[in-house]
Amino acid sequence: MAAPHDGPWLDDAAGRLVRPYTVSNGRTRPTSQLDLLSLVMATGSTPLGYLGPEHSTALGLCEAPTSVAEIAAQLKLPAAVAKVILSDLLDCGVLTQKAPDFYHNPTDRSLLEAVLDGLRRQL
Secondary structure (H helix, E strand, O other), X not given: OOOXXXXXXXXXOXXXXXXXXXXXXXXXXXXXXXXXXXXXXXXXXXXXXXXXXHHHHHHHHOOOOEEHHHHHHHHOOOHHHHHHHHHHHHHOOOEEEEOOHHHOOOOOHHHHHHXXXXXXXXX
């Protein structure tokens, strides 16, 4: 067996040693409304109680405003699992969240043009 390269939860040969939904105790729905573009940031409060390794890592990634999608990518977890972890952190008061600005103006032309430009570059 190869030496772990990304902590005890990943192995070079085997990949992820713990199933993603084990990290969230099988929960698939967060208690907070989070969008992939929602920004989360640490409040500086000390969490009460035990945090799992993913919770601690996620909290460390939130020193500056960071999107839910970026946290999921950094944790190498599905977005649904990352949302549950972040929701746990929101519930215990160590994170704050801000919804994406386009929620206030969902038909913002510049946003739609940026998405269209991005899609064109991918094709």
